[in-house]
Every structure is written in C-alpha cells, then in structure tokens.
Amino acid sequence: MSLVVDKPRGQGWTASALLAPATIFIAISLFAPLGILFRYSLNEFVPSTKTMVEALTVANYVKFFTDPYYTAALATTIKVSLLVTVVCLIVGFPLAYVMARTQSRFKHLLIIATVLPLFVGNSVRAAGWMVVFGNKGFVNASLMGLGVISKPLEIMFTENAVIIGIIAVNLPFMVLSLQSVIEGIDRAVEEAAFSLGAPPATMFRRVLWPLALPGILAGTILTFILAMNAYATPFLLGGPTFKMMAPVIYNEFTQKTNWPFGGAIAFILMSVTLGLTLIANLLIQRRSAR
Amino acid sequence: MAQLDIQNLVKRYGDFHAVRDVSLTVADGEFLVLLGPSGCGKTTTLRMVAGFIEPSAGHVKLGGADVTLLPPWKRNAGMVFQSYALFPHLTVAQNVAFGLEMRKVPRPDMNRRVEETLALVRLEGYGGRLPRQLSGGQQQRVALARALAIHPDVLLLDEPLSNLDAKLRQEVRVEIRELQQRMGLTTVMVTHDQEEALTMADRLVVMNEGSVRQVGSQRDLYERPADKFVAGFVGRSTFLDGTVEAPGCFRTEGGLSLVCAGGTAGKASLSLRPERLEIAAAPLAGLDNCLPGTVEFVSYLGAMIDIHVRLSPADRLVVQIANREGGFTPDVGQSVHVGWRASAGQVFNA
Incomplete structure (x- = not known):
C-alpha cells in the first residue's frame, strides 16, 4: 500500500508560490537592512578619518545612554509621542463615533475629508504650519489684529508646534481605526445599556469602550509608532534646538557619517517603541480581561 | 408593573409622519401587540415608549407618571431587542446583573436575583458563559432575563422572535406568554407576524401608515375588521x-x-x-x-x-x-x- 497524504486544494505548491513574492520582498527589504544595520551598530567609528572599523563592541549603545544630549532626545520623543497619542484618542473618538453612526448621505465625504490631509506630504504640510504659526503668521496676525494680544505668541520652533503638527498628521489614522471598529458595534447594544438604567457616561465606560478596545489599541499603537518616528514635522517645526529621535538619527548618518552610532540609535528607538507598545498592549488587555 | 398610557403620540421627520396621533392604554398586566406591515410606525411607537425617540407631540405615562421627557435610563422599561443586543464582552450572569448594578442593588441580593431570573427562563448553570457560546434561542432568553431582572414597569418586545427558526418560534411564543401571565407583566410587543400576534396578545392594535386602524381582541379583528386594510392584514x-x-x-x-x-x-x-x-x-x-x-x-x-x-x-x-x-x-x-x-x-x- 502506498501512503498518500491527502492535501486540501490550494495548500500545496500553488499557495507557496503565491505567498513567495511578498515573503521574499519583506525578507530582503526589511530584515536584510535591519541585520546589516545591527551589525554596523557593533562596529567602531574613527572620527578623524570618518571611517567605520570592523569590531564587536557595545560602545555605541553605552555612549547613547551616558550622554544626556541623546537621552534627552529620547525622553522628549517619548513625551511628545505619548501626549500626541492621548490627544488623538480624546479628540478622535467623538469624531470616529459620529462618522460610524451617522445616517447622513454625506458620510463618504466626511471620511474623505478625514483622509484628505494625508494626500499632502509631511514636509509640505509642515511648511503650511510654519506659515500659520510664524510671528507674522495667520494665528498671530489674527489675534494681534483683533487686539487680543499685543506681541506675537511664540509658537513656531517650540514643542507645542511639533505636538500640534504631529497630531494633525496622526489624527486620521486614529479616527479611521476607531471608526471601523465602532461601526461593527450594534447600536442596539448601547440602547440596551440605556434601557437598563445606564446614563451615557456609564454606558461608554461599561459597553462602548470595552467593545471598541481593538480599535483603540490599533489606533493608539499606529499613532504612537508614527509619532515616535516622526521626522519632517519635528525637524521643520521644532527648529534647531528641539531634538527628537528621527532627526538625530538622520543627522548621525548624513552629517557625521557615523554609521555605527546612527545604527545603534536606530535600534534603540525601535526597541523602545516596540517595548512601550507591548507594555501598553498587555496593560490594556489585562485590565479589560477581568 | 404598571399601567401604560400613550396619549396623542406624534412623530414627524420633516414632512414625513412616522406616527400620527396614536393613543393607547395598556392595562396593568395586559399583553398588547402592535401589528402592522414594515414602516407602519409600530417600532417608532415602541421606541418612543422606551425613550429612544423623542415624540414630536403627545405624552407617555407609566403608572400615571409622565415620562415623556425622561431619557431611557430614567424610565423603568425592560426592552428585548430584535438582535437581542446582549453585551458580547460580559457573561450571561453579568448581562443579567447589568441593570441591577445600575440600580445599586447590594451584591448578595443581586446574585440571588440573577439566579432567580435565569431560572425563570430555564438557563440555570449558564451564568458563566459568554453570549456567543449560546444558541439563538438561549440568547433570546438571556435578553428576556436581562429585561425582567430589573423588575420593569413595562416590558417592551421589539420583534423578539424574528431571528428564531420557525419551530423554536412556536415554543418561545408560548413560553413568553406563560411567563407574562404568571408574572402579570404589562407588555407591549411589536410584530409583523400576525400568527405570532394572535397567539400571544390579550389585545391587538393594527397599525398602518402611522395610524391605528383598529384595536381589539383577535375575534374582533377577524370577525369585524374596521376597514379593508385590517380585513386583508389579519387573517x-x-x-x-x-x-x-x-x-x-x-x-x-x-x-x-x-x-x-x-x-x-x-x-x-x-x-x-x-x-x-x-x-x-x-x-x-x-x-x-x-x-x-x-x-x-x-x-x-x-x-x-x-x-x-x-x-x-x-x-x-x-x-x-x-x-x-x-x-x-x-x-x-x-x-x-x-x-x-x-x-x-x-x-x-x-
């Protein structure tokens, strides 16, 4: 008797062949550069000749954590990202809720309007913000013209400008993540809570929030990662003294051509982002699983 | 339980009259069925009683008290939804306990009442399950238990049987009716299924195009239909x-x-x-x-x-x-x- 393993259709060579291109592409384009970069981060850098010397050392990582200039940049990045994420969640939830629940025939226009800002590149948008925030910009000119303030507000080249800028970029991601999940929640479930005696705030806490949690997680993670890695916005709106991680890494690679140290910072940023995301994920899931 | 009075209730959406001047009295312990084709205003009427829709005119009175302006969470109305609308993230017991928690019932009392209510719908031992682990008929009974646990002044049923298969529907029909009679529940049910309406109701209300066409017993509607619509719709x-x-x-x-x-x-x-x-x-x-x-x-x-x-x-x-x-x-x-x-x-x- 011969042993014949009966495979369901589509699980043999065909499926493998279909999966291969994407898998190979990801392997080459993501893991290969990461691997090379990680290897670089363990090399030595000779400042006098601006060259990389093959080595196996953690000196670059030690340098990052012992130099307050870099740890401050990391702290700023985490602080800004957390703030941006929280604001996006608070501002985005009501908007997402309305978009998910509306019966209006202009619903698709609302969604397009939300996504529209993403059609403009980050640097172009940042340039727009510069016009709005500048000393003679839209905000200051309007407020001074109305006599609300006598001298221009310092918005441009501050942390606040960066935060506002990144929120504007990230809000659509948060709103769309939340909207798709809220749309899947039966409206009658909210009404059931009302009819059982729950006022709106209680209904939100006990029913809507836990049911929307997958969307909240997705939106929060997306927003947080995007903020942690923001480059154009902090670079253009933060000015020369404001430091976030992505511009610092770029600076190491291009201005100083210090590839080992740049690689090390890149890995630190990635690890911190991943670590914080995982911790938040675990915390939220544990709290909701009670 | 209490008497429900609906007085000259009107709901307009722009020029469209969803409900025109509906007046009904549901006596304490009576099972009233609103019957009519889809779009006749029966569900809108029920939702105005529940408080989900604000009437354009008219009054809703529960046990003599005017609740027209009260939000749903301040009315004591138990509602069973067509989709059951169970809280998918809560267990059966937590679903049933939800309304009691909102009423700040002390923990021991609450547990006892959850047990009692689950026994009432023959779901003892199912308290720890999640709604998705139950069959459609069981989910329907959880929805009923959740509405009954709060000891509502009025029980509102919005096409509660339409998601069950034909055989189960006949059983549940009798079950709900027996429970309603045993507990003396003032009940309003909405349905488009006349057989369902005839088997369950004390009194029926036939609606069409937002107005009440006839109110009466099964025999009244069948033997003496008020107009051609009722004659064609009932029987x-x-x-x-x-x-x-x-x-x-x-x-x-x-x-x-x-x-x-x-x-x-x-x-x-x-x-x-x-x-x-x-x-x-x-x-x-x-x-x-x-x-x-x-x-x-x-x-x-x-x-x-x-x-x-x-x-x-x-x-x-x-x-x-x-x-x-x-x-x-x-x-x-x-x-x-x-x-x-x-x-x-x-x-x-x-």
Whole structure:
C-alpha cells in the first residue's frame, strides 16, 4: 500500500508560490537592512578619518545612554509621542463615533475629508504650519489684529508646534481605526445599556469602550509608532534646538557619517517603541480581561 | 408593573409622519401587540415608549407618571431587542446583573436575583458563559432575563422572535406568554407576524401608515375588521371589487349580482374569508349566494387545500377547504359552484 497524504486544494505548491513574492520582498527589504544595520551598530567609528572599523563592541549603545544630549532626545520623543497619542484618542473618538453612526448621505465625504490631509506630504504640510504659526503668521496676525494680544505668541520652533503638527498628521489614522471598529458595534447594544438604567457616561465606560478596545489599541499603537518616528514635522517645526529621535538619527548618518552610532540609535528607538507598545498592549488587555 | 398610557403620540421627520396621533392604554398586566406591515410606525411607537425617540407631540405615562421627557435610563422599561443586543464582552450572569448594578442593588441580593431570573427562563448553570457560546434561542432568553431582572414597569418586545427558526418560534411564543401571565407583566410587543400576534396578545392594535386602524381582541379583528386594510392584514381575505347598488345588493366589476350584508351605495369591495366559502360540483342550496365557476389553480397545503375559482372574467375567489378523507377536491379546469351566506362577507366602501 502506498501512503498518500491527502492535501486540501490550494495548500500545496500553488499557495507557496503565491505567498513567495511578498515573503521574499519583506525578507530582503526589511530584515536584510535591519541585520546589516545591527551589525554596523557593533562596529567602531574613527572620527578623524570618518571611517567605520570592523569590531564587536557595545560602545555605541553605552555612549547613547551616558550622554544626556541623546537621552534627552529620547525622553522628549517619548513625551511628545505619548501626549500626541492621548490627544488623538480624546479628540478622535467623538469624531470616529459620529462618522460610524451617522445616517447622513454625506458620510463618504466626511471620511474623505478625514483622509484628505494625508494626500499632502509631511514636509509640505509642515511648511503650511510654519506659515500659520510664524510671528507674522495667520494665528498671530489674527489675534494681534483683533487686539487680543499685543506681541506675537511664540509658537513656531517650540514643542507645542511639533505636538500640534504631529497630531494633525496622526489624527486620521486614529479616527479611521476607531471608526471601523465602532461601526461593527450594534447600536442596539448601547440602547440596551440605556434601557437598563445606564446614563451615557456609564454606558461608554461599561459597553462602548470595552467593545471598541481593538480599535483603540490599533489606533493608539499606529499613532504612537508614527509619532515616535516622526521626522519632517519635528525637524521643520521644532527648529534647531528641539531634538527628537528621527532627526538625530538622520543627522548621525548624513552629517557625521557615523554609521555605527546612527545604527545603534536606530535600534534603540525601535526597541523602545516596540517595548512601550507591548507594555501598553498587555496593560490594556489585562485590565479589560477581568 | 404598571399601567401604560400613550396619549396623542406624534412623530414627524420633516414632512414625513412616522406616527400620527396614536393613543393607547395598556392595562396593568395586559399583553398588547402592535401589528402592522414594515414602516407602519409600530417600532417608532415602541421606541418612543422606551425613550429612544423623542415624540414630536403627545405624552407617555407609566403608572400615571409622565415620562415623556425622561431619557431611557430614567424610565423603568425592560426592552428585548430584535438582535437581542446582549453585551458580547460580559457573561450571561453579568448581562443579567447589568441593570441591577445600575440600580445599586447590594451584591448578595443581586446574585440571588440573577439566579432567580435565569431560572425563570430555564438557563440555570449558564451564568458563566459568554453570549456567543449560546444558541439563538438561549440568547433570546438571556435578553428576556436581562429585561425582567430589573423588575420593569413595562416590558417592551421589539420583534423578539424574528431571528428564531420557525419551530423554536412556536415554543418561545408560548413560553413568553406563560411567563407574562404568571408574572402579570404589562407588555407591549411589536410584530409583523400576525400568527405570532394572535397567539400571544390579550389585545391587538393594527397599525398602518402611522395610524391605528383598529384595536381589539383577535375575534374582533377577524370577525369585524374596521376597514379593508385590517380585513386583508389579519387573517386572509379575497376581495371582489364593484359597487353597492342598494344596501344588501352588490354588483361586481364582472357584472355578478350578489346579496351582501348592508353597505351604502357607491364603489366598494366585498371581502370574503376563504374558509367561509363552500364549494361543490352541484349548485348549493340554502345559501344567499351561489355562483358557477371554473377552477383555475389548486394549492395543496396539507391540512388545507386552496382552490382559486374564476367566477367571471373580472372576478376570482380563493376557497379554502379542509383536507378531509373522501372530501370534495376539484381539479384544475373543473366546473364548480361556490356559495356563501350574505353574513359571511363584509362590504367596505371605497
């Protein structure tokens, strides 16, 4: 008797062949550069000749954590990202809720309007913000013209400008993540809570929030990662003294051509982002699983 | 439990009147069914009682207190939704306990009441399950238990059986009705299924296009329908269109002259119940009307047989006969006679 393993259709060579291109592409384009970069981060850098010397050392990582200039940049990045994420969640939830629940025939226009800002590149948008925030910009000119303030507000080249800028970029991601999940929640479930005696705030806490949690997680993670890695916005709106991680890494690679140290910072940023995301994920899931 | 009064309730959406001037009283412990086709305003009426929709005019009173302006969470109305709307992230016991938590019932009392209510719907031992681990019928019972646990002043059922399969629906119908009678629950149910309405209700309200067409018992609606809509909607009727020439004298569009009960002169429809008509091969004696015709269509329903008979080029009737052994069952194309008493028909002037 011969042993014949009966495979369901589509699980043999065909499926493998279909999966291969994407898998190979990801392997080459993501893991290969990461691997090379990680290897670089363990090399030595000779400042006098601006060259990389093959080595196996953690000196670059030690340098990052012992130099307050870099740890401050990391702290700023985490602080800004957390703030941006929280604001996006608070501002985005009501908007997402309305978009998910509306019966209006202009619903698709609302969604397009939300996504529209993403059609403009980050640097172009940042340039727009510069016009709005500048000393003679839209905000200051309007407020001074109305006599609300006598001298221009310092918005441009501050942390606040960066935060506002990144929120504007990230809000659509948060709103769309939340909207798709809220749309899947039966409206009658909210009404059931009302009819059982729950006022709106209680209904939100006990029913809507836990049911929307997958969307909240997705939106929060997306927003947080995007903020942690923001480059154009902090670079253009933060000015020369404001430091976030992505511009610092770029600076190491291009201005100083210090590839080992740049690689090390890149890995630190990635690890911190991943670590914080995982911790938040675990915390939220544990709290909701009670 | 309490009496529910609906007074001159109106709901307008722009120019569209979803509900026009509906007034109803549901006595303490009464089971009232709102019956009508989709879009007739029955669900809107129920949702105004629950507090989900604010009426454009009129009042809702629960136990004598005006609750028209109260939000749903301040009314003591238990609602069972068509989709059940169970909280998918909470266990069966937590679902049932939800309303009690909102009422700040102390923990030991709450647990006891959850147990009691689950026993009431025969779901003892299911408290720890999640809704998705239950069958459709069980989910429906959890929804009912959740609404009953709060000891509501009124129980509102929004097409509660429409998601169950036909066999289960018949069982649950009886179950809900028995529970309602045992506990003396003031209940309002909305349905478009007349069989469901007839088996469960103390009193029925037939609605169409936002207004109440008739309120009454099953017998009232069936034997004395107020208008042509009710005659067609409750039970089955075949209509012959024509004119009343004088009271008691009806002429169909096809020119047949019939004896009818009452009616005022003018254009009218004669409504006949298919099972009140008699059919035979030979002319029928002793009936007010007896007409020859040809069988055009026969549908065999098991216990009953429907026979469609053409009386004239413009007039066709449906006769329903019981499927008795050795009974008369004509074939298509056969010549027959159809007869009925004048009192079996009802005339509705157009």
